[in-house]
Amino acid sequence: xxxxxxxxxxxxxxxxxxGGEEPDITEDRLIPEATVARLPLYYRALLEIAxxxxxxxxxxxxxxxxxxxxxxxxxxxxxxxxxTRGVGxxxxxxxREVSRELGLTHxxxxxxxxxxxxxxxxxxxxxxxxxxxxxxxxxxxDPATVGxxxxxxxxxxxxxxxxxxxxxxxxxxxxxxxxxxxxxxxxRLVAAGVRAILNFAPTVVVVPPGVSLRKVDLATELQIxxxxxxxxxxTRDAARV
Amino acid sequence: xxxxxxxxxxxxxxxxxxGGEEPDITEDRLIPEATVARLPLYYRALLEIAxxxxxxxxxxxxxxxxxxxxxxxxxxxxxxxxxTRGVGxxxxxxxREVSRELGLTHxxxxxxxxxxxxxxxxxxxxxxxxxxxxxxxxxxxDPATVGxxxxxxxxxxxxxxxxxxxxxxxxxxxxxxxxxxxxxxxxRLVAAGVRAILNFAPTVVVVPPGVSLRKVDLATELQIxxxxxxxxxxTRDAARV
DNA sequence: CGGTGTGAAGCCTTTCACAGCA
DNA sequence: TGCTGTGAAAGGCTTCACACCG
Numbered sequence: 001x002x003x004x005x006x007x008x009x010x011x012x013x014x015x016x017x018x019g020g021e022e023p024d025i026t027e028d029r030l031i032p033e034a035t036v037a038r039l040p041l042y043y044r045a046l047l048e049i050a051x052x053x054x055x056x057x058x059x060x061x062x063x064x065x066x067x068x069x070x071x072x073x074x075x076x077x078x079x080x081x082x083x084t085r086g087v088g089x090x091x092x093x094x095x096r097e098v099s100r101e102l103g104l105t106h107x108x109x110x111x112x113x114x115x116x117x118x119x120x121x122x123x124x125x126x127x128x129x130x131x132x133x134x135x136x137x138x139x140x141x142d143p144a145t146v147g148x149x150x151x152x153x154x155x156x157x158x159x160x161x162x163x164x165x166x167x168x169x170x171x172x173x174x175x176x177x178x179x180x181x182x183x184x185x186x187x188r189l190v191a192a193g194v195r196a197i198l199n200f201a202p203t204v205v206v207v208p209p210g211v212s213l214r215k216v217d218l219a220t221e222l223q224i225x226x227x228x229x230x231x232x233x234x235t236r237d238a239a240r241v
Numbered sequence: 242x243x244x245x246x247x248x249x250x251x252x253x254x255x256x257x258x259x260g261g262e263e264p265d266i267t268e269d270r271l272i273p274e275a276t277v278a279r280l281p282l283y284y285r286a287l288l289e290i291a292x293x294x295x296x297x298x299x300x301x302x303x304x305x306x307x308x309x310x311x312x313x314x315x316x317x318x319x320x321x322x323x324x325t326r327g328v329g330x331x332x333x334x335x336x337r338e339v340s341r342e343l344g345l346t347h348x349x350x351x352x353x354x355x356x357x358x359x360x361x362x363x364x365x366x367x368x369x370x371x372x373x374x375x376x377x378x379x380x381x382x383d384p385a386t387v388g389x390x391x392x393x394x395x396x397x398x399x400x401x402x403x404x405x406x407x408x409x410x411x412x413x414x415x416x417x418x419x420x421x422x423x424x425x426x427x428x429r430l431v432a433a434g435v436r437a438i439l440n441f442a443p444t445v446v447v448v449p450p451g452v453s454l455r456k457v458d459l460a461t462e463l464q465i466x467x468x469x470x471x472x473x474x475x476t477r478d479a480a481r482v
Numbered sequence: 483c484g485g486t487g488t489g490a491a492g493c494c495t496t497t498c499a500c501a502g503c504a
Numbered sequence: 505t506g507c508t509g510t511g512a513a514a515g516g517c518t519t520c521a522c523a524c525c526g
Contacts, residue, residue: 030474032516032517033476033516033517034518035517036465036469037465040458040461040464041445041461044461045445057484058485058486066445068518070521071517071519073486073487074487074519076486076487077487077488081487083485083486084525085485085486085487085524085525086486087526088485089486102467103464103467103471103472104464106471108463110463117366121358121361121363124358125358125359127460128459128463130460131464133460133463172470196467196470197466198462203285204282204306206307212475213476217281218366219369219371220285221455221457222369222372223281223284224277224280224455225453225455226345226413228453229437230342230344230347231344233453234450234453235274235455273494273495275494299507299508300507309497310507311499312496312497314508314509314510315497315509317509322508322509324508325503325504325507325508326502326509327504327506329508
């Protein structure tokens with residue numbers, strides 16, 4: 001078992017927004033991006049089911065995660081063959097494998113850049129800590145905001161970023177600044193050694209190869225909904241990748 | 242020109258999360274979902290460029306939107322052939338066409354459900370109003386929150402939802418409740434006649450066919466970044482669809 | 483039996499490359 | 505000449521369907 005599929009992609013070759021090429025380095029069995037994007041859904045579903053059952057079928061997991069059973073099986077087959085035919089998957093084992101794969105056994109300290117409405121909300125958002133992401137630094141450029149407290153963190157000036165990143169081992173930067181400042185902040189993050197960025201600012205941010213970037217654009221989401229309203233079509237599964 | 246491509250999909254058949262089938266109704270030239278998801282990017286880019294130039298090439302637009310020029314041309318060819326060979330696209334004209342296609346010439350009043358940290362931040366978020374989405378109602382179940390004001394809106398009890406939706410013509414519901422309440426709130430929205438929902442709660446929400454649903458899960462985004470950190474791969478373009 | 487694991491098929495999306503037009 | 509518009513090719517993802525095994 002676990003033969004590494006033909007008829008299933010081998011090398012998604014993910015390209016950073018900066019879009020440079022680079023030689024293939026990493027391990028053999030590469031998990032497709034679409035699958036990676038669904039692992040958090042499975043993880044969430046598995047935690048929900050954990051105190052109700054010790055095993056789970058692809059069918060059940062699919063329902064809880066809001067996807068199809070075939071997808072679940074294909075996706076999970078990538079982590080290895082952890083299911084038992086005729087029975088299903090062992091929930092506990094699967095939780096372990098998925099969280100290992102997602103890197104949730106590590107600690108990834110988060111810094112939030114830009115402490116306006118959104119930044120403050122993110123800093124207080126329980127969903128982050130609930131899923132193991134600790135916010136360890138808040139940064140802003142506005143002198144009036146610097147020094148104020150949000151929860152038990154003080155807002156620091158952006159000049160302190162390199163020290164903060166180093167001292168607190170910041171692994172992920174969350175950009176919650178206005179669009180105009182986003183690129184500059186991203187550059188500072190990268191310069192400070194941060195290699196993963198989540199951008200909430202409604203603008204394109206470019207990062208060098210080797211830095212991961214994802215974006216969330218709230219107004220864009222509404223505009224997409226608006227399109228489908230206007231056209232009497234439904235949005236799809238919203239799988240988001 | 243404008244021959245409606247072979248070698249380019251005809252019927253994306255978008256399925257709601259509820260996943261029911263339904264007969265094809267709508268218009269002829271169907272815009273692929275991937276294209277729809279990029280229209281907001283082009284729209285943003287076009288507004289940026291509008292006061293610098295009257296025309297724009299696919300190359301320039303691609304750079305500003307963070308995509309490839311081939312994509313821009315393919316995507317725009319769907320709205321009709323609005324470019325001029327050897328010159329590019331007329332910015333003003335394109336803005337008009339894209340915003341018409343996105344339904345931005347209409348008004349889509351927004352209700353926010355759940356006025357916690359996130360809900361409050363969304364209510365104050367300038368990015369919504371800046372792009373023409375007016376927040377017209379705030380709803381919460383907590384008696385302590387109901388009656389308080391956020392900006393110039395009072396928080397209303399969830400029982401008032403049907404009246405609010407009717408009176409204020411709410412077209413889009415934004416769910417910012419805890420996971421436990423999300424499905425119930427979605428059901429109420431649907432019952433009240435809302436046919437577009439943006440879900441921020443970290444849980445699967447099911448809606449009947451005919452209702453559009455998109456989701457934004459903040460912790461999921463961090464987990465995806467975590468995966469790529471752990472695996473020394475980069476996230477891709479983060480195109481998000 | 484029941485449910486996983488997976489080739490194969492089909493579909494959608496991206497990319498290529500160039501004909502054709504202003 | 506320069507850039508759009510678009511067939512065609514390539515790539516990736518989803519779905520199907522069933523062999524296989526506990």
